[in-house]
Amino acid sequence: MSIRVAMLGQYPLDEERIVGGPEAVIVPLVHSLARFHDLEMHVVTCQPGVEDRLTKTASGLPLHVLKRKRLGRITFHRRDVASIQRTLQRLSPDVVHAQGLGIYAAAAAHSPYPHVVTAHGIIFREAEFATGLASRFRRFMDSVYERYCLAKVKSLVSISPYVEEELVQTRGFQGRVYRIENPVDDIFFAMNGQGEEATILYAGRVLPRKGLLYLLRALAKVRQAMPRVCLRVAGETESAAAYFEACRQFIKQQVLDSAVIFLGSLTMEQMVEEYARCAVLALPSKQETAPVVVAEAMAAGRPVVATRVCGVPYLVEDGVSGLLVHYGDIDGLASALLRVLRDSQLRMQMGQRGRKMAETRFRADVVARETRQLYLQLAAG
Incomplete structure (x- = not known):
């Protein structure tokens, strides 16, 4: 029997052109997880300037592309989260894995399915470097949303002891923490x-x-x-x-x-x-x-x-x-x-x-095996 997993994250529509660490992580992880026959993987991503559609990743997995809504920060991303949750309802996954403490974490945490969130950047720390009124406002809103998500999340993947220092010791995260490092493409x-x-x-x-x-x-x-x-x-x-x-x-x-x-x-x-x-x-x-x-x-x-x-x-x-x-x-x-x-x-x-x-530590198949074990544990309750 296979486990259906919904991977939520900023998945690049062009896998050859990756922008930022989270994209560089999710692509090799998804490719390696696709090799496990007992996992039925679905990838869900929100992107600006596109229409909702179903396509495939380079490894052949279903890629559910959702249109990113405007004015997300002002509306606390409610429309984006609702769009992701509707997709989750259609998929009815056994496990939801969200990448980053943003809209994907909020959608996972508010769903009825077992979930885990991988924390990438520490947004409230990054916000300290914002310059200009508009940038400082955006980063302030993002750090508020990070705190909001962290309070709702039940399980967290820590990619570094530093994540635990900031989110557990400083921010007071109370849920379960699993240490799994970032994968690197072969x-x-x-x-x-x-x-x-x-x-x-x-x-x-x-x-x-x-x-x-x-x-x-x-x-x-x-x-x-x-x-x-x-x-x-x-x-x-x-x-x-x-x-x-x-x-x-x-x-x-x-x-x-x-x-x-x-x-x-x-x-x-x-x-x-x-x-x-x-x-x-x-x-x-x-x-x-x-x-x-x-x-x-x-x-x-x-x-x-x-x-x-x-x-x-x-x-x-x-x-x-x-x-x-x-x-x-x-x-x-x-x-x-x-x-x-x-x-x-x-x-x-x-x-x-x-x-x-x-x-x-970073071979994609090593990280994928550890991630698969986590999915099995979460699916078993």
Whole structure:
């Protein structure tokens, strides 16, 4: 007998073009869960600018696409939640699995079906970095909604001990918690070599909390010792236009134009090429939960230089799979990057150790097996 599971989340309509960590997680997880014959998987997603329709994922699973309603925050997302719940009523699943503490969590928690929610970003922490009146209002409303959802949810998947620190210890979540880490697509594990020795990759949106400006300041110092160094920035730049402009102005002032390449938002295939090209991944963020780019870099056999913040130390073992520095320590960041870039043996060792860790923690089939066991437990009551 099979178990019918409704997976609720921001599933990309174009699986080659993934934007953000939750999308990078849900796609390989869904593909791996599709291989279990005792699971009947359905994916439900809300998207703006589309009409309701039933289509399929790349792995052949039913994909229920619902039109995202306007003015969601002002209406507390009631219409979107109602739309998802109507779909759940038609599906009558044995288990509902929601991705993120937003509309999908609300729909799951208010349904009559056993449910679990995977918490990705810690929204109330991310809200601290909002700039501008409109952005601060949106983030405030999102953090209020996060608290509302958390009070309704009965079961939570924690992708990092940091999630438990924030949502259980700080926010007081009272339900059951299951530790299951994020999956990484198998394609990242297939890479070989060490990349181009003077190439640094930054993978992520250009936002204040991601700290690209600090990385650029460190890059200026690295370039004094290594003139051939190149920073490749893979991620969209439109969400924080003022911050992106500040980054561009710094590049111009420091004459770094030839050393920094903005690639924009990339397809999955293009991201794989960037990991293969780089010698090291740099993540200079002030706030991260369980950054998928770090897990991807480890799977690709690339060392990581990152800040010692939030959930990052639970992924990167300092001195083993990468190097950790304090946020805002420009000299420390530059020094760590130079240490890795100059030492090919160190890069190889860190990359190998990181991949070994990733094999046991982030392989999609490993995460899918753990998730399937959770579904069986929830379905059994």
